[in-house]
Amino acid sequence: MKARNRRIGLILxxxxxxxxxxxxxxxxFSPKTMETTPLAGINFAILYGFALIVAAFVLALIYGRLxxxxxxxx
Amino acid sequence: MIYxxxxxxxxxxxxxxxxxxxxxxxxxKRAKSSEGYFAAHGQIPWFVNGVAFAGDYLSAASFLxxxxxxxxxxxxxxxxxxxxxxxWVVALxxxxxxxxxxxxxxxxxxxxxxxxxxxxxLAAGISTLAVSIFYLIPQMVGAGVLVQxxxxxxxxxxxxxxxAVVITIVVTAGMVSxxxxxxxxxxxxxxxxxxxxxxxxxxGFEVQTNPAEQQTVTTTADGTLVNGMPLGDGPGQNxxxxxxxxSKLPGGITKTGPVGPLEFFSTLQDSEIVLWVxxxxxxxxxxxxxxxxxRPTPGSQVLRPGQHPKFRGIRGDAFGDKLNFLxxxxxxxxxxxxxxxxxxxxxxxxxxxxxxxxxxxxxxxIGFFYVLTLYMGLGAMTSGAMDVTDSNMAAxxxxxxxxxxxxxxxxxxxxxxxxxxxxxxxLASAGAVAHDLIGSFSATPLTGQEQVRIAKIAxxxxxxxxxxxxxxxQELNVxxxxxxxxxxxxxxxxxxxxxxLFWKGTTKQGIVAAIIVGMTSSxxxxxxxxxxxxxxxxxxxxxxxxxxxxxxxITIPLGFVTLILVSLLTRRT
Numbered sequence: 001m002k003a004r005n006r007r008i009g010l011i012l013x014x015x016x017x018x019x020x021x022x023x024x025x026x027x028x029f030s031p032k033t034m035e036t037t038p039l040a041g042i043n044f045a046i047l048y049g050f051a052l053i054v055a056a057f058v059l060a061l062i063y064g065r066l067x068x069x070x071x072x073x074x
Numbered sequence: 075m076i077y078x079x080x081x082x083x084x085x086x087x088x089x090x091x092x093x094x095x096x097x098x099x100x101x102x103k104r105a106k107s108s109e110g111y112f113a114a115h116g117q118i119p120w121f122v123n124g125v126a127f128a129g130d131y132l133s134a135a136s137f138l139x140x141x142x143x144x145x146x147x148x149x150x151x152x153x154x155x156x157x158x159x160x161x162w163v164v165a166l167x168x169x170x171x172x173x174x175x176x177x178x179x180x181x182x183x184x185x186x187x188x189x190x191x192x193x194x195x196l197a198a199g200i201s202t203l204a205v206s207i208f209y210l211i212p213q214m215v216g217a218g219v220l221v222q223x224x225x226x227x228x229x230x231x232x233x234x235x236x237x238a239v240v241i242t243i244v245v246t247a248g249m250v251s252x253x254x255x256x257x258x259x260x261x262x263x264x265x266x267x268x269x270x271x272x273x274x275x276x277x278g279f280e281v282q283t284n285p286a287e288q289q290t291v292t293t294t295a296d297g298t299l300v301n302g303m304p305l306g307d308g309p310g311q312n313x314x315x316x317x318x319x320x321s322k323l324p325g326g327i328t329k330t331g332p333v334g335p336l337e338f339f340s341t342l343q344d345s346e347i348v349l350w351v352x353x354x355x356x357x358x359x360x361x362x363x364x365x366x367x368x369r370p371t372p373g374s375q376v377l378r379p380g381q382h383p384k385f386r387g388i389r390g391d392a393f394g395d396k397l398n399f400l401x402x403x404x405x406x407x408x409x410x411x412x413x414x415x416x417x418x419x420x421x422x423x424x425x426x427x428x429x430x431x432x433x434x435x436x437x438x439x440i441g442f443f444y445v446l447t448l449y450m451g452l453g454a455m456t457s458g459a460m461d462v463t464d465s466n467m468a469a470x471x472x473x474x475x476x477x478x479x480x481x482x483x484x485x486x487x488x489x490x491x492x493x494x495x496x497x498x499x500x501l502a503s504a505g506a507v508a509h510d511l512i513g514s515f516s517a518t519p520l521t522g523q524e525q526v527r528i529a530k531i532a533x534x535x536x537x538x539x540x541x542x543x544x545x546x547x548q549e550l551n552v553x554x555x556x557x558x559x560x561x562x563x564x565x566x567x568x569x570x571x572x573x574x575l576f577w578k579g580t581t582k583q584g585i586v587a588a589i590i591v592g593m594t595s596s597x598x599x600x601x602x603x604x605x606x607x608x609x610x611x612x613x614x615x616x617x618x619x620x621x622x623x624x625x626x627x628i629t630i631p632l633g634f635v636t637l638i639l640v641s642l643l644t645r646r647t
Contacts, residue, residue, distance in 0.1 A: 002171075002175075005171060006171075006575075009166075009167035009171075010167065010168075012163075012167050013163060013167040013168055016160070016163045016167075020156075020160045020163075020403075020407060023156070024399075024400060024403045025400075027153070027379050027380075027388055027399070028396045028399050028400055029396065031378070031379060031380050031388055031389050034378055034379055035374065035378045037340075037343065040336055040340055041339075041340030041343055041344070042336060042339045042340050042343065043339075043343060043374070043377050043378060045149055045377065045378055045379055046149070046152075046339055046377060046448070049152055049153075049155075049156050049448075050445060052156050052159070052160065053155075053156065053159055053441045053444055053445055054441070056159055056160065056162060056163050056437055056441055057437055057438055057441050059163065060162075060163075060166055060433070060434045060437045060438075061434065063166065063167065063430075063434075064430060064431060064434045067427075067430060068427070
């Protein structure tokens with residue numbers, strides 16, 4: 001149970017780290033990409049930023065769901 | 075700008091403080107034991123604790139600092155929002171459940187769970203105190219900044235009021251009342267920020283046609299001159315005009331009417347917004363003149379990263395500037411899960427599942443709030459209500475452009491924000507002193523009663539220190555100081571915490587060394603950096619000894635390396 005939660009946590013953590021790392025590195029080394037407007041006239045910086053916030057919450061919910069389910073099985 | 079104290083704001087402010095204190099005295103009766111005082115008996119419902127996380131975390135820097143930075147410089151302030159939220163992912167996936175499982179009252183408990191070492195208690199206690207005090211300074215400065223325009227009191231009075239109220243809250247009821255104050259504050263902040271955002275969208279954008287003019291502020295020994303006239307609003311006097319407007323909307327229209335949440339950005343993207351640039355010159359007679367002049371800026375530039383002087387480096391070619399940015403973003407990511415006042419909140423719930431659920435609720439509230447910061451900041455930028463001299467007032471002034479009542483509510487909430495975060499920090503420091511520092515020195519373990527008594531004395535002392543520092547550092551930028559606290563927390567605490575959880579070879583000497591090396595190296599780096607040279611000592615920034623200002627990218631790995639090396643050297647075979 002303890003080990004299972006830790007493994008799920010680690011996988012989700014690495015997933016988010018990749019998303020966040022991508023955002024930070026793009027900002028630092030390719031700021032021009034952030035200025036493009038790929039969707040509905042909104043620039044990439046805002047889209048990616050909002051996506052990071054939403055992703056944190058969605059991954060948190062997934063984690064809560066997976067860990068909660070493990071508890072029911074003895 | 076000249077602020078006249080608003081009677082509704084004063085009334086609301088007094089009401090908030092009254093409710094807060096009343097709650098503390100009422101709940102204080104229930105928190106006599108050390109379990110009650112330090113950890114609210116572990117009986118706080120997870121949902122309440124989750125909102126209280128938001129209350130703890132969304133400090134004056136988040137609300138006033140980030141909104142102000144976005145209002146003055148555009149997108150860059152939002153980078154802080156993203157970094158501050160991302161840190162919660164580390165807290166949830168890595169730290170939350172083990173923290174609850176291993177510890178009882180403080181962060182040192184969790185680190186010490188396997189070793190029972192005095193050294194760990196001492197080192198972790200000192201790092202908790204150091205981080206808390208660094209985090210306290212900006213909160214106290216923020217309190218002074220708020221009280222000036224709201225109640226018409228001087229800066230020091232604001233700092234003293236906050237200090238006194240918070241000491242009363244913490245001494246009477248410890249973690250129980252602190253938690254409920256945070257819950258109240260967290261919910262109010264998120265709800266009213268949402269209300270403000272809806273009003274911004276309803277109002278839409280409007281082009282202001284009368285051209286904005288350059289403004290000057292001259293400070294001499296005799297007083298302050300605005301545009302060459304004495305400061306005041308009578309005849310023959312001048313005060314600064316409120317600023318911030320749109321000069322061109324897409325398609326040549328003059329008014330948009332209500333806009334949708336996405337249309338808000340796509341409209342701004344193709345508009346032209348007037349930003350304000352300031353320049354300060356000193357003249358021979360000792361007077362200082364600051365000139366603020368309008369600079370029409372395309373929306374596409376306002377909404378891209380790299381406009382703020384601090385972030386401009388990412389658009390340049392210098393590798394050091396880019397490293398500085400990476401270092402800041404790393405410190406924000408790693409710092410959250412190392413902040414002592416956040417970590418102690420894991421002991422107020424009953425088990426690991428509750429710790430996990432309350433973190434998820436926290437992420438929901440905090441994430442939602444940070445989305446709103448972008449609307450509020452950009453709303454303030456185009457509200458025509460900003461004060462060119464004080465970015466921290468952007469959010470309250472935006473509310474004033476809507477209605478006087480909303481201004482009063484938002485200001486009172488901002489003030490409660492400071493109260494809440496400060497009480498959490500003081501409680502964390504008091505716990506560290508009573509439980510970790512004194513506990514590591516005394517030969518016989520202290521009884522619960524004695525610990526609570528020492529913690530109460532420590533709260534008063536730390537509160538006094540915070541008041542003095544808040545007055546001394548009143549000139550410093552609020553957001554800048556919070557960056558310090560995050561870097562020190564991440565460098566000192568995170569390596570020890572993570573390695574203890576994931577590496578069986580960790581020894582107690584390794585943990586002690588990692589905390590000390592992480593803390594001193596990040597602190598030394600900050601004190602020798604260009605930012606501190608220029609802003610604190612008043613020395614030329616080029617003389618600084620460190621290649622860039624943010625320590626995290628060097629000192630966080632240094633903490634990990636130290637822990638591994640020392641652990642390998644002291645391993646028992």
